[in-house]
Amino acid sequence: MSFLEKVSKAAGSTFAVWVILFAILAFFIPGGFTWIAPHIALLLGIIMFGMGLTLSLDDFKAVFQQPKSVMIGVLAQYTIMPLLAFALAVLFRLEPEVAVGVILVGCCPGGTASNVMTFLAKGNTALSVAVTSVSTLLAPILTPALTLVFASKWLAVSAGDLLLSIVQIVLVPIVLGIVVKVLFRKQVEKSIAVLPLISVVGIVAVASAVVAVNAGKIAETGLLIFSIVVLHNLLGLLIGFLIAKALKLNFADQKAISIEVGMQNSGLGAALAVAHFSPLAAVPSAIFSVWHNISGPLLATWWGKRTTEPIASNELHEAEVNTF
Secondary structure, eight states, rough: OHHHHHHHHHHHHHHHHHHHHHHHHHHHHHHGGGGGGGHHHHHHHHHHHHHHOOGGGGGGGHHHHSSSHHHHHHHHHHHHHHHHHHHHHHHOOOOHHHHHHHHHHHHOOOTHHHHHHHHHHOOHHHHHHHHHHHHHHHHHHHHHHHHHHHTTSSSSHHHHHHHHIIIIIIIHHHHHHHHHHHTTTTHHHHHHHHHGHHHHHHHHHHHHHHHHHHHHHHHHHHHHHHHHHHHHHHHHHHHHHHHHHTTTTHHHHHHHHHHHHHHHHHHHHHHHHHHHOOOGGGGGHHHHHHHHHHHHHHHHHHHHHHHHHHHHHHHHHHHTOOOO
């Protein structure tokens, strides 16, 4: 294994630490990170391009092998989190920009870090990868539509503009990544091990930029937003698990659905918030990025220690290359 691959693997396994560290630095030294803010969409596009490089037909096998479980995961993702976000925004009487920010991150697809968390929890990693992939590909339609439904109570929402942004930031880079993988398969396979490092740098940069731009506002309202984000995430994890259990999925699937529902693509939420609303609307996404990379590993480790089933080596590979 080359030095760069070792660094990439180490960065992926310590992702939460870097997010927290740089978020703290950005809060106390905002001037060192505000210059990143105009490049948030580009950074996320690079991350999505990397995701496209890792996708294959195998990632969608679970859609045909376990259609019920995949459908439950995708439906839960796009119902539980938006409804929870709306309820929390109303309950806590959030100011418009913050309310929209909470709802926006709730309407985003699942975060790809969920694949690694599912693996660590000894859940159904193939199901996790399939749900993440399907929910991400549906995001250009469902994220704008749901944001329009739930957020227009607070601010004007242009579903068309959101759709265009998501196509540019998510769909086009993913498709380009898939095309490049098909055309240059050997070269891509040689370099795929360094993708986690690129993803870590990208997400850490996005979170740091949002924190830096809103350092003053976070000092005033950060505790409230943090509390809401924690509730949003924990309730998503719990309700996702309970729904999967009520629908009689097995325990490995229950863990996968729970983690898929609770972990969001907060980078996309931040990019859309900055582009279409305000920097303040991106704060919930930035805090979510920090928090769900604390709660996710804690829950995954707790579940993993209480499960004895072995995980196939190919599932480990899937989880590693779909880290972010």
